[in-house]
Amino acid sequence: MGYQYWSYETLNKLCNDAFEKFGFSKEEAGIITDVLLMSDLYGIESHGMQRLVRYYKCIEKGMIKVDAQPEILFETPVSAVIDGHDGMGQVIGHKAMEMAIQKAKTTGIGVVTVRNSNHYGIAGYYAKMACKEGLMGISCTNTNAIMVPTYGRTAMLGTNPIALAMPAEPYDFFFDAATTVVTRGKLEVYNKLQKPLKDGWAVDKNGHPSNDAADVLGNISAKRGGGIMPLGGSTEELGGHKGYGYAMLCEIFSSILSLGTTSDKTGTGGRGLICHGFMAIDPKIFGDAEAIKAHLSAYLKDLRESPKADGQERIYTHGEKEVEAVARMMKDGIPVNDNTMVEVLDLCNYLKMDFASYFGDYQPPVETSFKGNFY
């Protein structure tokens, strides 16, 4: 199983065309594509092109409603609650973060919580929206249940990522991480690559350690039990209760404050029922925003330049790898694995789009080992 490298322009055109074909407006298709490809450009393969099929299948099933309009249910100068009415997560998320940003520019802080949405891509995209406006941005989302709470055997929480971005030089601080030890997307990639899962990542339906990606993903989809461990692992000794706690923080800002659906009850009745949380903070409310940015930049530099462990050449600060990945991929192309290309061909056939007009002579493999379940 290999990788094909495609230019940003090729994939950008494909995605925009596909989402417009699905019925989204030009602007909406642009937002959805932007979220999707930022993930690939940042080197987060799990949430980029390989997720396209998931959106396609969810739109096809009616779980994602193309013409849904997000509704503001409650609002104050510093806050809002939005009902996504089962629309596309990226469109809803973009609107919600724009509200949080506008509130932050007016009052200093904006917090917006969302219910009845769908998967919104990488949490970091929305944090970065605020960062581009000179603000601190925070975003989180619950997901279909996949995390088993400490001492449990049933997934009750999502991967529940939390992202924070804040302006800094020469790279913005950009932290975006699932509160599980790994993401579902990474399990999907390992499944596509037929690689065994690393020890400590997942448990089977009986709560025993498992390295079998297909089995773990299958059990989760069928709600047979098992799942991914919280950051810190399966016991309190290495802090599993802490990963479980951070997942709860995410749940509070997404499903609890919005009176939405907690991760354990999402994806039922043919609906996604995903919830998100967004926060924007203007550093000006703490005085001199430029001085704060310089202070953060200096600290990040000190971290990068601090002594390295034996055998290590670099200490990274959060956001640095992403900047380097963007530069590399804009130059060399974005890698998409062959199994994902099979899905792209299916999508083109479904939407009556000319696959060859994007990818020329390339033919994806006819046989694919992938038997995943995307919902």
Place this chain on the structure above:
Amino acid sequence: MGYQYWSYETLNKLCNDAFEKFGFSKEEAGIITDVLLMSDLYGIESHGMQRLVRYYKCIEKGMIKVDAQPEILFETPVSAVIDGHDGMGQVIGHKAMEMAIQKAKTTGIGVVTVRNSNHYGIAGYYAKMACKEGLMGISCTNTNAIMVPTYGRTAMLGTNPIALAMPAEPYDFFFDAATTVVTRGKLEVYNKLQKPLKDGWAVDKNGHPSNDAADVLGNISAKRGGGIMPLGGSTEELGGHKGYGYAMLCEIFSSILSLGTTSDKTGTGGRGLICHGFMAIDPKIFGDAEAIKAHLSAYLKDLRESPKADGQERIYTHGEKEVEAVARMMKDGIPVNDNTMVEVLDLCNYLKMDFASYFGDYQPPVETSFKGNFY
């Protein structure tokens, strides 16, 4: 090395008397004692009575200034920046969280960041202050550097705990955790008990795994290198970069936004230079606060009642163990280990307080193996 059990009233009187003897007002002594003993009552031995000697030594050295008055440097309706002027962390923290609470009651949200403070006890105390007022409370603090960033060999971040409390029935949600895999306090307790550290907790000055608490603590105090690992461990495979990222979130809300001292530069020039962050959010800004509380309570109940892993009898939700610990300790007494009692005797001698008037016939051991460094 054994434990003595003392009533809450005995320890409460001792601490109040001691802090008043140091020159704090009755109200300030009450706040400091309250923070200290909440830790013991919650079963967090590391941050309770065993930390008393640290405060004593820091006051004696002049690192903590008893008569310092916190100064508000900058303020908006939703935010404030406070300079602690090297006062007692608990007094400064209490004032800062009270400001955040007042702002949240007025505008819906209050964020207060503090510089030039000292160690403030458990982060959760301040989160709980907001929770008692029906609000969500968040608090974090940087500390002397003890966490080695992923792929580094020098401590550049603190234990950097983040706490969040939110009203729920029958127990409030209460999460309070260092972003390291364990706290410095736990290393101090293991040192006092002469127990080897667990694998995966710490590295020596060369960046190699270590189980020697005294050596690790000594290296950190002398800034020779080494330290505690972030939550997730020393590599990215089990998410060490995530623990490092959460530590950065803490650093941003404490030392960065306050233009204060980052963990790597604290404790220099005879000053503590610790920074804190506080946030209070009124759930009313998202609609029906009672419905939100009921929604959180129902989810916590579902988590506790979900299927258990083989061999496990309970799934805990955050805050439950603390409620049970308080009930147990108010009934059976608060355990204080003999080495800590040696320190209490020293303190009584220093302050010319009658040890026997609190502890009767009990005599702490004359010989103690403890050779720690508290600064």
